[in-house]
Amino acid sequence: MEELKNLDMDAYAWLTKPGKPHRNWSRSHFSTHVKCHMLLNNMCESFNSFIFACRDKPILTMLEIVMCKLMRRIQGRMDKMKNLTKEICPKIFKKVDINKAKAGGCVTMWSGGGKFQVGSSGISQYIVDLDLRNCSCR
Template structure:
């Protein structure tokens, strides 16, 4: 646990928590794959909760660490990921993968702390952005077909199909690095082909009742939730 105050003032700024059983369980059994997300706190103090969630051997969620911060910025994400990397012993980030939803400042934090890690963008959120301009079930299904392609030739073929359906939609999608959203370009040694950041979405949904409580009360509710979950 690490608590940080505003420089020169006794004013709470940030709080990072990585409980020892969660850290030990992750390092012993979980894959080198972590979902990152942030959600707003609805209490009188405001702020946001950053979370890091992994996958256990049963392909179920394993909450690893979380932090209360003032807002989502490159600075706060860098602070969080730096502490997280130290806790799980990330020395060579090449062997790790992170999935996220384009949180503010997060790409810059990856560059600062884990520059060699694989970074994936949640395809559900990619489709949300795509759907603002290019609507319809046919284009939606084709986007997901491209994302689920398991090898490069198949991916290239499906992208050509997208081009025949709508050249503008193809151009929009072609600008996005396929290493971030298509199975065909994921690193194989991580042994995880997850396309959506449901890890964090599920956790954020499970703590809705805690997010409007005072900070200490909220953290105790989360701790008890995780304790019951593991038990």
């Protein structure tokens, strides 16, 4: 912070203003959990392979072909989902099952208030604060 203070006094004043929690601006307080398991590059490559056959067409023809392909794809997904008996799709159901199995090895002890100590297989211990919505594991 001292380096920032020397570099830009306005930025330092803004960040140290009361009421600005560190979790909103400090990299050390950001969540490290992945929000999306798909890289942008993979999406671009998938899209390019999806439109590969019609890329040499005039723009309106290309867009018409892409629209038809997307409509067929959406309809196919809807037909698959109609045949499912569970309330959530299979990939998400599998992830929930894996997380339930992992949670079975956790032992939770109430520490008072909204704080809990959670131990997993006796190896690691974490403090979870439900009021502040944070965990010592970050």
